[in-house]
Amino acid sequence: MKWSILAILLIYVAAMGVWANQRASLHLCTDIVVDVDAAPAIDSIVRHGVSERLRAYPQKIIGVPQHQIDIADIERFLSRDNIFESVNCMMSARGELIVEIVPMIPVMRLFFGNDSYYINKDGKYVASSAQFMTDVPVVTGNFNKRFAPKEVIPIVSYISKNPMLHDLVSMIFAENAHNIILIPKIRGHVINFGDTTRLDEKTRALTLFYRDVIPYKGWEEYDTISVKYRGQIVATRRDKTRLNHGEDYVEEIDPEEATLADVSDLHGTVHNPVDTTQNKKKTEKPQGTSNHKPQG
Numbered sequence: 001m002k003w004s005i006l007a008i009l010l011i012y013v014a015a016m017g018v019w020a021n022q023r024a025s026l027h028l029c030t031d032i033v034v035d036v037d038a039a040p041a042i043d044s045i046v047r048h049g050v051s052e053r054l055r056a057y058p059q060k061i062i063g064v065p066q067h068q069i070d071i072a073d074i075e076r077f078l079s080r081d082n083i084f085e086s087v088n089c090m091m092s093a094r095g096e097l098i099v100e101i102v103p104m105i106p107v108m109r110l111f112f113g114n115d116s117y118y119i120n121k122d123g124k125y126v127a128s129s130a131q132f133m134t135d136v137p138v139v140t141g142n143f144n145k146r147f148a149p150k151e152v153i154p155i156v157s158y159i160s161k162n163p164m165l166h167d168l169v170s171m172i173f174a175e176n177a178h179n180i181i182l183i184p185k186i187r188g189h190v191i192n193f194g195d196t197t198r199l200d201e202k203t204r205a206l207t208l209f210y211r212d213v214i215p216y217k218g219w220e221e222y223d224t225i226s227v228k229y230r231g232q233i234v235a236t237r238r239d240k241t242r243l244n245h246g247e248d249y250v251e252e253i254d255p256e257e258a259t260l261a262d263v264s265d266l267h268g269t270v271h272n273p274v275d276t277t278q279n280k281k282k283t284e285k286p287q288g289t290s291n292h293k294p295q296g
Helices: 002-026 040-055 071-079 149-161 163-168 199-212 263-269
Strands: 031-036 086-091 096-103 107-111 113-120 125-127 139-143 167-176 178-186 189-194 222-226 234-235 247-250
Touching: 002 125, 031 040, 031 222, 040 071, 040 263, 071 096, 071 247, 107 149, 139 149, 149 163, 149 167, 149 178, 149 199, 163 178, 163 199, 199 234
Parallel strands: 031 096, 107 139, 139 167, 189 222
Antiparallel strands: 086 096, 107 113, 113 125, 167 178, 178 189, 222 234, 234 247
């Protein structure tokens, strides 16, 4: 009797297994749902990019029995280009393939030779892909083992958060760690910010120059504006033939106050330091001043 009951149970279990497999074969993948853990602006870009990437997946997904879908292989496929922090896939009770994405958030795009990369806040390279294009500052420069691209991240982040600089700057050229050049959308000059220190002070000095010097001198007077030195704004004249040299200085600027008396006073504060027709009081040229302007 016991053996008969055991045999019946075994047959029942086997039958249920066959039935479950048959039912599973009828459960098809009905849709793909992409869930992105990011801000709305990034969310839409990544969601579209993932959908486009899955179109290139070598196996059909929608309409395929769920038990035939290789979840781990899909995760590997999406992760292979080093675009995301993490990828997690699962099947929902409604037959949807849920793709959970944590993207790497780029803070800048680096052009180095013929290559282009995105870089995140930790200095990690993110593959550049047209499907995941996002609007971040563009950086180029003379990078090497001693001067890595991640060293300019502080100024890139600062520009992104500062409304004036965000609207002003179109590109950054890093000549070296001590000469980081901002290239404005306004044609005609570049801005030497020096290194990544005292960014608030340098921004106030630049704002001062735009407010109180440019209206008097005009946009075409200078090709380089340097705010790298503490307490000085050094402006290099575009026309080097007018005098023996081409640099003007704004003396004794207090960036904390970021103000000049008025435009009429600029005759005494913007001058050529070796022009003998000027007042006896002169400003010495700071050591290490560079007039090099990055090409392009």
